[in-house]
Amino acid sequence: MAYAIAACCCTSVAxxxxxxxxxxxxxxxxxxxxxxxxxxxxxxxxxxxxxxxxGLASKETGTPVSExxxxxxxxxxxxxxxxxxxxxxxxxxxxxxxxxxxxxPKLKGTALDKATVLNFGTYTAGGLPLQFPxxxxxxEAGMLDYYGKFKPKAAPGKIREYSNPSLGMxxxxxxxxxxxxxxxxLEKDILPKLGMNGxxxxxxxxxxxxxxxxxxxxxxxxxxxxxxxxxxxxxVRSSVSDMIRYVQANIDPGHLxxxxxxxxxxxxxxxxxxxxxxxxLGWEQYPYxxxxxxxxxGNSNKMSREAxxxxxxxxxxxxxxxxxxxKTGATGGFGAYVAFVPEKKIGIVIxxxxxxxxxxxxxxxxxxxAQLEKN
Numbered sequence: 001m002a003y004a005i006a007a008c009c010c011t012s013v014a015x016x017x018x019x020x021x022x023x024x025x026x027x028x029x030x031x032x033x034x035x036x037x038x039x040x041x042x043x044x045x046x047x048x049x050x051x052x053x054x055g056l057a058s059k060e061t062g063t064p065v066s067e068x069x070x071x072x073x074x075x076x077x078x079x080x081x082x083x084x085x086x087x088x089x090x091x092x093x094x095x096x097x098x099x100x101x102x103x104x105p106k107l108k109g110t111a112l113d114k115a116t117v118l119n120f121g122t123y124t125a126g127g128l129p130l131q132f133p134x135x136x137x138x139x140e141a142g143m144l145d146y147y148g149k150f151k152p153k154a155a156p157g158k159i160r161e162y163s164n165p166s167l168g169m170x171x172x173x174x175x176x177x178x179x180x181x182x183x184x185x186l187e188k189d190i191l192p193k194l195g196m197n198g199x200x201x202x203x204x205x206x207x208x209x210x211x212x213x214x215x216x217x218x219x220x221x222x223x224x225x226x227x228x229x230x231x232x233x234x235x236v237r238s239s240v241s242d243m244i245r246y247v248q249a250n251i252d253p254g255h256l257x258x259x260x261x262x263x264x265x266x267x268x269x270x271x272x273x274x275x276x277x278x279x280x281l282g283w284e285q286y287p288y289x290x291x292x293x294x295x296x297x298g299n300s301n302k303m304s305r306e307a308x309x310x311x312x313x314x315x316x317x318x319x320x321x322x323x324x325x326x327k328t329g330a331t332g333g334f335g336a337y338v339a340f341v342p343e344k345k346i347g348i349v350i351x352x353x354x355x356x357x358x359x360x361x362x363x364x365x366x367x368x369x370a371q372l373e374k375n
Contacts (some may be wrong), residue, residue: 001071003174006042006322007277012348014168018371018374019043019050019371019375020052020366020374022367022368023052023368023373024052025033025045025367026363026364026367026368027039027041027052027054027350027364028366029046029357030101030352030361031054031055031118034354034356034357034360035061035104035307036215036217036341036352036353036356036372037055037056037057037059037215037353037354038054038055038056038057038064038065038069038212038352039053039054039065039350039351039352040052040053040065040066040069040071040239040240040306040349040350040351040352040355041053041054041240041242041348041349041350041351041368042067042240042241042243042247042348043248043346043347043348043349043368043372044244044248044251044346044347044348045118045339045346045372046077046344046345047248047251047345048107049241049244049248050063051067051240051241051244052259053065053066053067053069055079055213057069057157057213058212058213058221058223059135059163059179059213059215060213060221063185063212064280065212065353067239067240067241068198068239068241069210069213069240069351070200070203070207070211070212070235070237070238070239070351071212071237071238071241071334071336071351071352072214072223072224072227072234072237072331072334072336073075073234073237073238073243073329073334073335073336073351074328074329074330074331074334074335074336074355075233075234075327075328075329076236076327076328076329076336076337076338077112077231077232077233077234077236077267077329078167078232078234078282078327078329079234079283079327079338080186080190080236080282080312081167081170081171081174081182081233081282082093082121082170082261082267082280082281082282082283082319083190083192083230083263083264083267083282084171084174084178084182084185084186084190084283085117085121085170085173085260085281086176086262086263086264086267087174087178087185087189087190087260087263088174088178088262088268089244089261089263090262090263090266091178091259093177093178094117094173094174094177094178095205096116096117096118096121096265096316097117097118098117099113099114099115099116099117099368100112100113100115100117100120100147100169100173101113103173103177103358104144104173104176105146106148106259106268107144107148108136108331109199110148110149111126111150111152112125112126112148112149112150112152114126114152114156115152115156116202117170117173118168118171118271119156119157119166120167120169120170121166121167121170121281121318122160122163122270122271122272122279122280122281122284123159123162123166123167123279124156124160124272124279125158125159125163125166125169126153126154126155126156126158127131127152127153127154127167127307128151128152128161128163128165128166130159130161130162130163130304131164131165131308132164132165132228132229135145136228137321138227138228139286140188140190143228143229144299147165147169148167152309152310152375153307154263157272157310157312158309158310159306159309159310160274160308160309160310161280161307161308162303162305163355164229164233164234164292164306166227167233167280168228168229168232168233168370169229169231169247170232171229171231171232172229172232176319181364182231182339183201183202184230184309184311186201187200187201187202190260190263192322193244193256193257193260194245194256194260195242195251196242196266197238197242198238198240198241198242199235199236199237199238199239199242199243199246200211200236201235201236201237201285203233203237210239211223212332212334212353213235213357214331214332214333214334214335214353214354215333215341215353215354216332216355217355221332221333222333223331223334224230224331224333226243226284226374227246227331234252234329236248236344237297238351240349240350240351241367243294243338243349243351244349246338247340247347247348247349248343248347249251249264249342250264250267250268250325250340250343250344250347251341251342251345251347252345253265261293261309265319266281266283266319267280267282267283267318268280268283268285268319268323268325269281269317269319269336270285270313270315270316270317270319270371271312271313271316271317271336272296272306272310272311272312273310273311273313274303274309274311275298275303275308276290276294276297276298277297277298278313278317279310280317280325282327283325283326283327284298284325284326285297285317285323285324285325286298286323286326287322287323288322288323288324288341288343288344289324290324292363292366294362294364295324295326295362296359296362299328299359299362300356300358300359301327313319313351321341321342321343322341322342323341323342323343324339325339325340325341326338326339326340326344326362326365327339328362330355330358331355333353333354333355334351334352334353334354334355334358335351335354335358335361335365336349336350336351336352336354337349337358337361337365338350338351338364341366341369344372346369346372346373348365348368348369348372350364350365
């Protein structure tokens with residue numbers, strides 16, 4: 001398997017030689033243990049990026065991974081949906097206290113109409129499942145019928161149950177509030193302002209050549225297909241070169257226009273405490289420095305696959321530089337992890353074309369980020 005570093009950018013980070021060693025030591029064992037064909041890593045220190053590319057974007061063609069290779073982000077996409085919703089909040093077109101029926105009269109009087117926009121954005125609407133049942137049709141009528149008949153297992157704000165239908169409704173309501181397709185808002189307005197010109201929900205033909213193949217657990221080449229609310233919950237494809245720009249904008253959004261700056265800052269507010277983790281809009285938060293045990297617990301199967309009791313933070317936790325923000329993501333053939341600490345001006349993106357275990361991603365990121373803090 002080929003390992004290569006994008007040498008053109010590494011020298012912009014102090015201590016690059018040491019960092020190269022740390023990244024190699026963190027990434028190469030993962031690729032070997034979990035048979036991952038390719039991984040791209042980007043880091044940022046004080047606004048300066050470095051890129052590290054390993055292995056293959058396609059085993060069939062032998063195409064190597066580079067900083068411009070497109071990977072499926074999986075649930076890291078949820079942070080973009082949160083940014084769209086926050087964009088609507090900043091403009092006064094959406095309120096976290098709104099109920100769904102304000103935008104979808106058909107849901108008036110249903111059990112889920114007791115939940116708020118905030119509940120859907122923080123997975124606390126009452127126990128919506130991880131995925132839609134197979135019986136839910138992929139159209140608006142079928143989707144609304146499902147929500148209208150859903151029987152919550154708890155009152156809003158009592159439990160957090162990680163859920164694509166929950167976050168999908170969050171994005172859907174944001175689009176209705178903006179009177180625009182949320183994909184259009186992201187692709188035509190927000191991404192260009194972030195300088196992310198190689199990030200897509202709807203893949204243009206001229207970008208397909210950069211799109212990696214993912215590999216499932218049987219090592220078969222796979223890519224995701226469209227499903228209900230896939231755009232809002234796991235459908236973004238991006239590269240480490242674009243994603244590190246996104247991380248840099250989250251670390252220091254001061255250069256952005258006022259509306260987008262405030263929207264980014266809005267995704268850093270914390271609303272619910274779940275164990276050692278605070279749930280914001282899209283991003284999950286930990287006081288920094290954070291122990292490995294706390295970070296692993298917050299990114300565990302217990303957190304993502306089970307209902308967990310929550311504590312509403314009143315008032316909400318303000319955005320804080322002294323915080324580790326992170327999000328994991330996966331599809332059938334890809335795995336992603338993104339983290340940053342604004343106070344230290346450090347961040348990391350790890351994208352892979354195989355869904356390898358989350359504990360390994362978190363461990364690698366912590367090892368690399370510890371080196372970044374020294375630079």
